[in-house]
Amino acid sequence: MQQFWWRDLRDLEDKWVGLSIEVNRPKSSKPLLHLQSGNNGRMKFMLNGSPLFWATIATSYYGAWLVRNPRPVQLESSPVPPIDSADVQEHFELPVEERFPRWCRYFINQLMNNQADFLYPGHWVARPLLPAVSRYKPVAGPDGWYFSTPAEASSHLPNWYARGEGILDNVQPHTVHWLDWGLGHLIGLHTVDPFAGRLKWWRKKAREGSLPPILLWYVGGLCSYVVIDGHYRLQAALDEGVKPDFIVLSSTKAQQIKPCEATQQRVFSSLMLQNARNSKFNVHTFNQALINTFDDRPWHWAGTHAWAGIPSDQAWCAEVTSFLTEQGNTEHLQDIIERCEY
Known part of the structure; x- marks a missing residue:
């Protein structure tokens, strides 16, 4: 049996900055959606025993290689049920400052009711990731988008950022990607049907300004985010040229500090x-x-728990080699195996 507790988080000026979630479930219970790790910087992102993607960290530690496994238009089971029009309208009618706290609670409640099949035991934090003024040279279109956590008065919580050029294509996804850790990539877990009626509906909501935020899970080993809910909302925002909002879920560890x-x-x-x-x-x-x-409050740093599910480096390499050979996409295979920087 698993239990959840949550509470609002506020900074030193009593401004809402996120949601704290405590997850209590058997530690031996491996979530259906989880990360596996092995030696030599190898990783696999798994759902029900099937890999959604493989990844390996470059020896330079400037980035990582990602190998995506093509998936059907929807996953077999989603952690969050589809959001209906009543939920969209209810949140849209709220005062602006109340929308994000309510959406955070909405997603956590949905995860709780659906057994939250990716939240493992421990402390989690849900924080907004919003459109911001880019720190980089302006670029036209979504590639020039920039997102960051809002400014705050020292809450000691993780801060997030992402750049539009780091949003991976989910309509015609490439199999192999180089993940530059400076971009904050967004990795989709399934493809998006560009002719789906739901995408047309979300595009309408994007034009109206009522598009709900997209739920992300921060994966520390890749310095990237996995899209947990909102693949079609993200695509609608891209199609309409409307910058979306995000909610980032991350597991955190408290680090005590002792001032001098x-x-x-x-x-x-x-x-x-x-x-x-x-x-x-x-x-x-x-x-x-x-x-x-x-101020002696602990700092919370984000990390991602991984299960030791990869038998050996040789087994991981053989699996990726076989997969890319079947896909006819071996151009970067040697760099992936040798963990060379792109």
């Missing part, structure tokens, strides 16, 4: 001296400096 007492005392003494000398010393600056100096 001597440093704290020096900062405190310096602030008191400045305050005494300057009657107009900004109170907010004073308080913020004290908070930052004496």
Whole structure:
């Protein structure tokens, strides 16, 4: 039996920054959707015993190779049931500041009710990933899109980013990809039918501005995100040229910090001296400096648990070689096997 608890997360200025989820399920229970790892930087992303993709980290640690397994238009079972028009309208009518907290709760409740077949035991965080001003040279179209977590007042939670050129094609997916860790790639788990009626409906919602956020799972070993729910919503946004919103789910570990007492005392003494000398010393600056100096809350870093399911490096290489040979796509096979940078 598995249980879930969740609570809202707020920063130092009481601004909502995400949702905290505690997952309690038997540790021996392997989720249907899970990551497997082996030696020599090898990985497999599995669903019901079948690989959705293989991956391997380059020896330079600047990126990874991804080999996608073609899937049917839909997975056999989705962690999140289809969102209906009533849910879309209900959330669209909310005040803007309430939409993301409510969508986060919606997705977590759906995962809970459907046995959440990819959440393993431990602490998870759901955070928004929103359109932002690009830090890079402007590029026309979706390739120039940029997304990041909103600015906040020190919540000690993971921050996310993604670039439009890192969104992989799910209509005519390529089998082999080089994942540049600077892009924050979005990896779809199944293909999208460009003529599906549901895609036309989501394109309408994108034009109306009521498109629900897309649910992602951060995979630490690839510095990328897997699309858990919203393949058609993502495609609708791309087709309409409308930047979508995302919710990133990540498992986290708390890292305790112990501030240096001597440093704290020096900062405190310096602030008191400045305050005494300057009657107009900004109170907010004073308080913020004290908070930052004496803040001993743990930092939460994101990681992805993987099961040791790959027998050997030789077995992984043989499996990928056989698959790419069958696909007639062996151009980058040697680089993949040898973990060479693209």
